[in-house]
Amino acid sequence: MRLVNHLIQSSIKRHFVFLAMGAGCSSTSSAVTSSNSLQATSTAIATAPARMYSTDKPAFSVEVCKESEIGDGSPGMKQVKFGEFPVLVGRTADADRRLFAIGGKCPHFGLPLAGGQIAGQRLRCPFHGACFNLVSGDIEESPGMDCLPTFKVSVRASDQMVLVEGTPPADGKFVVQRPLAGYQPEFASEHFVIVGGGPAAAAAADSLRQEGYRGKLTVLSADSVPPFDRTKLSKAMAAEPALLRTAEHYAQHDIELMLESRVESVDPAQRTVEFQSKNGRVVLPYTKLLVCSGSSARQMAVDTPQRGVFYLRSPDDSKRIHAAGQGADAVLIGSSFIALESAAYLVANGAKSVTVLARDPVPFKALFGEEAGKAARRLHESKGVKFVIGELQSFASDAQGGLSGLKLKSGDTLPAQLCVVGIGSTPNTAFLPAGLLAGGKPGSPLVVGPDLRSPSDSNVFGAGDVLGYGHWQTAQTQGRLAARSMLGKPVRQPLATFFWTLMFGTGFRYTALAAGGDGRPSSPWKRAVVAEPKEEFKFMTYLVGEADQVVAGVAVGAGPAPVVLANLLEKGQPVDLKSLV
Ligand SMILES: Cc1cc2nc3c(=O)[nH]c(=O)nc-3n(C[C@H](O)[C@H](O)[C@H](O)COP(=O)(O)OP(=O)(O)OC[C@H]3O[C@@H](n4cnc5c(N)ncnc54)[C@H](O)[C@@H]3O)c2cc1C
Numbered sequence: 001m002r003l004v005n006h007l008i009q010s011s012i013k014r015h016f017v018f019l020a021m022g023a024g025c026s027s028t029s030s031a032v033t034s035s036n037s038l039q040a041t042s043t044a045i046a047t048a049p050a051r052m053y054s055t056d057k058p059a060f061s062v063e064v065c066k067e068s069e070i071g072d073g074s075p076g077m078k079q080v081k082f083g084e085f086p087v088l089v090g091r092t093a094d095a096d097r098r099l100f101a102i103g104g105k106c107p108h109f110g111l112p113l114a115g116g117q118i119a120g121q122r123l124r125c126p127f128h129g130a131c132f133n134l135v136s137g138d139i140e141e142s143p144g145m146d147c148l149p150t151f152k153v154s155v156r157a158s159d160q161m162v163l164v165e166g167t168p169p170a171d172g173k174f175v176v177q178r179p180l181a182g183y184q185p186e187f188a189s190e191h192f193v194i195v196g197g198g199p200a201a202a203a204a205a206d207s208l209r210q211e212g213y214r215g216k217l218t219v220l221s222a223d224s225v226p227p228f229d230r231t232k233l234s235k236a237m238a239a240e241p242a243l244l245r246t247a248e249h250y251a252q253h254d255i256e257l258m259l260e261s262r263v264e265s266v267d268p269a270q271r272t273v274e275f276q277s278k279n280g281r282v283v284l285p286y287t288k289l290l291v292c293s294g295s296s297a298r299q300m301a302v303d304t305p306q307r308g309v310f311y312l313r314s315p316d317d318s319k320r321i322h323a324a325g326q327g328a329d330a331v332l333i334g335s336s337f338i339a340l341e342s343a344a345y346l347v348a349n350g351a352k353s354v355t356v357l358a359r360d361p362v363p364f365k366a367l368f369g370e371e372a373g374k375a376a377r378r379l380h381e382s383k384g385v386k387f388v389i390g391e392l393q394s395f396a397s398d399a400q401g402g403l404s405g406l407k408l409k410s411g412d413t414l415p416a417q418l419c420v421v422g423i424g425s426t427p428n429t430a431f432l433p434a435g436l437l438a439g440g441k442p443g444s445p446l447v448v449g450p451d452l453r454s455p456s457d458s459n460v461f462g463a464g465d466v467l468g469y470g471h472w473q474t475a476q477t478q479g480r481l482a483a484r485s486m487l488g489k490p491v492r493q494p495l496a497t498f499f500w501t502l503m504f505g506t507g508f509r510y511t512a513l514a515a516g517g518d519g520r521p522s523s524p525w526k527r528a529v530v531a532e533p534k535e536e537f538k539f540m541t542y543l544v545g546e547a548d549q550v551v552a553g554v555a556v557g558a559g560p561a562p563v564v565l566a567n568l569l570e571k572g573q574p575v576d577l578k579s580l581v
C-alpha cells in the first residue's frame with residue numbers, strides 16, 4: 001500500500017497549518033443526533049481548514065440596492081453579476097437575518113440557484129435539492145461534492161446601499177472545494193477503510209479529509225473507474241462516465257483508492273477486511289469501517305439467451321445497451337425508474353420500437369400516487385413507447401443464441417433483439433456477517449442507527465443503497481454524514497430524502513421525511529392530493545398521512561413545490577396539507 005513519503009507529509013502539514021489559521025467552518029442550528037465524541041480517533045482530527053478562494057484585492061465591487069429592499073429568505077433574494085458570474089445576495093431566514101452573498105450556480109449540474117428556497121441559514125437548489133449554508137457556502141446536503149463561493153457583503157453607512165465585493169473562483173469555475181487535510185505519519189495507527197466506490201463512498205472520503213481526518217484512508221472499490229455519476233447511465237448511455245473526482249484527486253489527498261478490489265469478507269472481531277485485488281488476496285486491518293457497497297440489479301429467475309438481455313448498473317452496461325439498441329425492437333421489463341428512463345433513451349436514440357412490459361398499468365403508483373404515475377406513462381406513450389401489461393414466461397432465442405423475443409404468460413410473444421431488465425435492486429451485503437444485517441438474514445440490508453453507525457458494532461458504519469433505500473442524493477448525503485459520525489461529530493437530523501428522475505426532459509422530483517438512518521420515508525402515505533393549478537405534465541402531488549399531515553410529495557415538471565416541501569419537512573414539525581393547497 002502506498003503511503004506518501006515523509007517529505008511530502010511535512011509540506012502537507014505546513015500547508016495544512018497555514019489553512020487552519022483562517023475562519024473555521026460553520027455549524028447548523030438544527031437538531032443533532034449525538035454520537036460518542038470521545039472516540040479514539042479524535043486525536044487524528046485537525047481543526048477544520050478554512051476555504052481560501054477570495055483575494056485581498058477583490059476583482060469586483062457591485063452596488064446591489066438599498067438595504068431595506070432586501071427582504072428575508074427566498075422572496076427577498078437579488079442577483080447581481082461579477083462579469084459573467086452570477087452572485088445571489090439576500091438575507092438569511094433565521095433570527096439573525098444576516099446579509100449574504102454567494103455564487104449563483106449549483107455545483108451539482110451548474111444550474112442557476114436563483115429559484116432556490118431558503119430555510120434558516122440554508123439555500124436549497126430548486127432542481128435536485130442540494131443544500132448550501134448561506135454564510136459559509138458549504139454544501140450540507142447533496143447531490144454534489146462542492147461548495148459555493150461566498151463574498152463580502154456590507155452596507156454603506158452614508159446611503160444604506162448594499163455592496164458586494166469579491167473575486168469569483170478562477171478559470172471560469174463556479175464552485176469551490178472545501179480544503180482537505182492530508183495523511184500524517186503520527187496518526188498511522190488510525191486506518192479508516194471504505195468499501196465501495198460510488199457516490200456514498202466518494203462523499204465520505206472527501207468529507208473525512210475535509211473534516212480534518214489525518215489517519216490512513218483506503219477506499220476499496222470493485223469498479224474499474226473512480227467514483228462516477230451513475231444516474232447518467234440511463235440518460236446518456238453512450239457517454240463516457242462523468243467522474244465525481246479524478247484518480248489524481250485521491251492521490252493528492254492521501255486517499256488510497258484501490259480499484260478492481262472486491263471485498264469478500266469482513267471479520268469484525270479481528271477488524272479486518274479481506275479482498276481480492278489485481279495483485280491477489282489481501283487482508284487489511286481497519287480501525288473503522290464504512291460500508292458503501294451499494295446495490296446490484298435484481299436478477300430474473302429465468303434462463304437468458306447468450307446475447308441481448310441486459311441489466312444496467314455500470315458504464316459498460318450502458319454502452320452495450322446503446323449499441324444493441326440501434327435498429328432493435330427493445331423491451332424493458334419492469335416499470336422501475338431505470339426501465340422507464342432506458343425506454344425514454346432508447347426511443348430517442350436509435351431503437352426501432354420500444355415496449356415496456358410491466359405488471360402494473362400505472363408506473364410508480366405505490367411511491368408517487370396515481371396521477372404522477374399516469375403522467376409518466378402518458379409521457380412515454382406520447383413519444384412512441386408501448387406499454388404491455390403482463391409477465392414474462394421465458395425468453396426466445398435465435399439459432400446463434402441471440403434474443404429473438406419474449407414469451408409472455410398470456411401466450412403472446414413480443415419480438416425483441418434487446419431486453420433491459422429493471423425490476424429493482426438488492427443490497428450488496430454478501431461479504432458482511434449476518435449479525436450486521438436486517439433480521440440477521442444474509443442478503444438483507446445493513447442496519448444502522450440515525451448516526452449511520454451499526455447498532456451491533458460501534459466500529460462499523462454504513463451509507464447509501466446498501467442500507468436498502470436507494471437514491472443518489474440520499475447516498476451522497478449519508479456518505480458525508482457517516483464521515484462526521486466516524487469522527488465522533490454530530491449528525492444532522494431529521495433529513496428530507498430527495499429523489500429525481502428525468503424522462504423526455506420532464507423531471508419527476510420526490511421528497512419525503514426520513515427520520516431513520518437508512519433514508520427511508522418515515523411515514524406511509526394514505527392519500528394523494530394533486531394541487532391546483534394542474535397541467536398535463538406539470539403539477540404537484542402531496543402524499544398525505546395521518547391527521548392530514550403531508551409526509552411526502554412529488555412534482556411532475558418544473559416548479560419550487562418539492563423544494564419548499566423538503567425544507568418544511570426538515571423542520572421536523574407536522575406539515576398541514578391546508579397550508580400547502
Ligand atoms: C442506471 C441508473 C440510473 C439512476 N438514476 C438515478 C436518478 O436519476 N436519481 C437518483 O436519485 N438515483 C438514481 N439512481 C440510483 C443511484 O445511482 C444510487 O442510489 C446510488 O448510486 C447509490 O450510491 P451508493 O454509493 O450507495 O452505491 P453504488 O452507486 O451502487 O456504488 C456501490 C459501489 O460499491 C462497489 N462494491 C460493491 N460491492 C463491493 C465489494 N464487495 N467490494 C468492493 N466494492 C464493492 C461497487 O463497485 C460500487 O463502486 C440510478 C441508478 C442507476 C443504476
Ligand code: FES
Nearest residue numbers: 106108125128130
Ligand atoms: S443542479 Fe442543484 S442539485 Fe442538481
